[in-house]
Every structure is written in structure tokens, then in C-alpha cells.
Amino acid sequence: MEKELWKGNEAIAEAAIRAGVNCFFGYPITPQNEIPEYMSAHLPEAGGVFVQSESELAAINMVYGAASSGMRAMTSSSSPGVSLKQEGISYMAGAELPGVIVNMMRGGPGLGTIQPSQCDYFQATRGGGNGDYRTMVLAPCNIQEAVDMTQEAFDLADLYRMPVVVLGDGMIGQMMEPIVWHDIPKRELPAKDWAANGRRGRDHNNFVTSLRMDAPDCEEHNRALQRKYDLISQTEVRWEETDTADCEILIAAYGTPARIASSAVEELRAKGVKAGLFRPKTVWPFPSKRLAEIAGQDSVKAILVVEMSMGQMVEDVQLATKCVKPIGFHGRPGGMFPSVEGIMEEAEKLLKEVQ
Numbered sequence: 001m002e003k004e005l006w007k008g009n010e011a012i013a014e015a016a017i018r019a020g021v022n023c024f025f026g027y028p029i030t031p032q033n034e035i036p037e038y039m040s041a042h043l044p045e046a047g048g049v050f051v052q053s054e055s056e057l058a059a060i061n062m063v064y065g066a067a068s069s070g071m072r073a074m075t076s077s078s079s080p081g082v083s084l085k086q087e088g089i090s091y092m093a094g095a096e097l098p099g100v101i102v103n104m105m106r107g108g109p110g111l112g113t114i115q116p117s118q119c120d121y122f123q124a125t126r127g128g129g130n131g132d133y134r135t136m137v138l139a140p141c142n143i144q145e146a147v148d149m150t151q152e153a154f155d156l157a158d159l160y161r162m163p164v165v166v167l168g169d170g171m172i173g174q175m176m177e178p179i180v181w182h183d184i185p186k187r188e189l190p191a192k193d194w195a196a197n198g199r200r201g202r203d204h205n206n207f208v209t210s211l212r213m214d215a216p217d218c219e220e221h222n223r224a225l226q227r228k229y230d231l232i233s234q235t236e237v238r239w240e241e242t243d244t245a246d247c248e249i250l251i252a253a254y255g256t257p258a259r260i261a262s263s264a265v266e267e268l269r270a271k272g273v274k275a276g277l278f279r280p281k282t283v284w285p286f287p288s289k290r291l292a293e294i295a296g297q298d299s300v301k302a303i304l305v306v307e308m309s310m311g312q313m314v315e316d317v318q319l320a321t322k323c324v325k326p327i328g329f330h331g332r333p334g335g336m337f338p339s340v341e342g343i344m345e346e347a348e349k350l351l352k353e354v355q
Helices: 008-018 034-042 056-068 079-084 086-095 121-127 143-160 170-174 215-235 256-270 288-295 313-321 340-354
Strands: 004-007 023-026 049-052 073-077 099-105 136-138 163-169 176-179 239-242 249-252 275-280 282-284 302-307 327-331
Touching (some): 008 163, 023 034, 249 288, 249 340, 256 340, 275 288, 313 327
Parallel strands (some): 023 073, 073 099, 249 275, 249 302
Antiparallel strands (some): 239 275
């Protein structure tokens, strides 16, 4: 297969079109603007509908409406824009509606900066809207993964009837890399016989809502949602690990920082420091079981979490490992990148502290 050079945001938009997205609703915000720009030009050519909404709130509610009728619907934004979509995402989770949300994170809080960041981890993995709900969160570290995950996200959303988030950052959206377009394994998907798209031979109308006024009914609905989330935690967790079999210092990172950490692991190994890398590819569900197994190895003396934030994934690492080994943190917030040298320095410092 031939490789093609693509910009991250444009590749994600093309991946969604190839995945059969019917409708895209979005509103401009840096650093993801190329996604709606590309969609505006190419989705109508593929027979889909592009709407630049009047706001982020409108965009996510348009996704709700299109998904309710059985369409494959999508939106994209960046940090403060995704914050505005949280109520609609909660409504979609409550109504069990599939949809794909791409977040190219930028520095915050508030308007922050337009530079890449990972400050939306809590928002994505905990659910920024109200209620006991989850979204599946895929975390690519390069454009090839962003393309593959975007295409698969639509099947995952349809299979589990829930919103799926592709959590990238401004670097992934703005850089260019060679990728290969290849077939993504297709899931066996259930019919959308719940959709509000006319009777279609049924003797009743379908009704889509997240409103449940009866408390026992609402409780049972929450329990049913939790059973679904428990299933996903068993079947859809993904990660990548490098040099973990004998590592003394385990570096945990996702997304762009994981690429930098990978180089740090190589450099540390060259210096005689046994370093390993653990990279979650789903940050919800988080690969807690495997991380706990690695942390429990006798060789592991400490864990260093590396993020472009003030340490949000640290909490999941602590929960997964039950702090059986000391956990350190190296973070660069506000749109700054960790360096190979900085990661190496923190790793060696942490090892000295625990030995």
C-alpha cells in the first residue's frame, strides 16, 4: 500500500467520510479548524450534510437530532468548545445515541492558548456533563492512529449506542505525516430499530429521550448503562507497552508525549537505565489491569507519569496500581511540550530517590 502525506485534521475528516459519516455539525475554533473546513468541501460530494452551526451548543444538539434519526453524526472542536458541548453529550449518553466527538485539545483553563495540550483528560474520561455516564475515549499518538481510530469510532458508537471521543491534541491536528489508507475491520452492528425515522412498517412510533420522570425507572436505566460500561471495560481496553519485561522505571504517557517518552526510553536504555513505556490507547476504559501487573513486577522500582497537563492521568495510574510503587510526575501545561532530556532527568531523579 502506498503512503500518502496528510495533515492530521484533514486526515481525520477524510477518515470520517470513508467511515460513512452522514452529517457533520461544527463551529470554528483553533486548532481543529481544518476538520470542518475539509468537511464543508468534501462531505457534500460524498452525499453527506455539512452544517456550520451558530454555536458549539447548537452543533452537539444537531448531532443529537441526526443520531436520533439513525444517521452517523459527528462534531469536532477544541477544549473550550467541547466544554460547551458537555450538556448535549450527557443527553446523548442518557438517550443512548451513537455519535463521534473529536477534541483537539489546547491549553487552558478558559480560553487559554491555541497551543497543544492534554488538559481535557478529566473532562473526557469522567464526563463533563451531569449524571453517571461514560464516553469511550480513544487516544491516538500519531496521524495513522488518529485516522484508524476515527474510522473505528463510528462502529464502536453504533455497537454500544454511546458517544465516542477521539482525544487528540493540537500537534496531532496540525502536523503532517505519511499514512496508509487501509480497511478497518468492521463490527457486526445491530439494526437501528430504535431510531426515530418514521414507522417503517412498525405499529408504533419510536421516541428518543433522556428524560425519565419515574425514579425507579431512572435508576434501572442507570444500572443498565453501567452494565454496558462494565462490558466495554472488559472488551475494548487497549494499550501499547515497550521494554516493560525488565524495566526499573516505568514511564506512563499517552498521545503526543508518549512519542517523546519513547525516545527518552531509548536514550535511557543506551545509558544503562532499564526504562519501559506504557501507553494507554484507550484512556477510558483505562488499561488498569495490565498496568497493575507491570507495576507489581519485582524489577519495577518507580513509575513516572508524563503529560502535557498538571497531572490528570496520574490519578488513574494511582488507582490502577494502588500505589504499590512510588509514582512521580513530569508535566508541561499550557501548551508546552516535555522534552526527551527533561523526561530522562526526571526518571533518573526518581530512581535515585527510591533506591
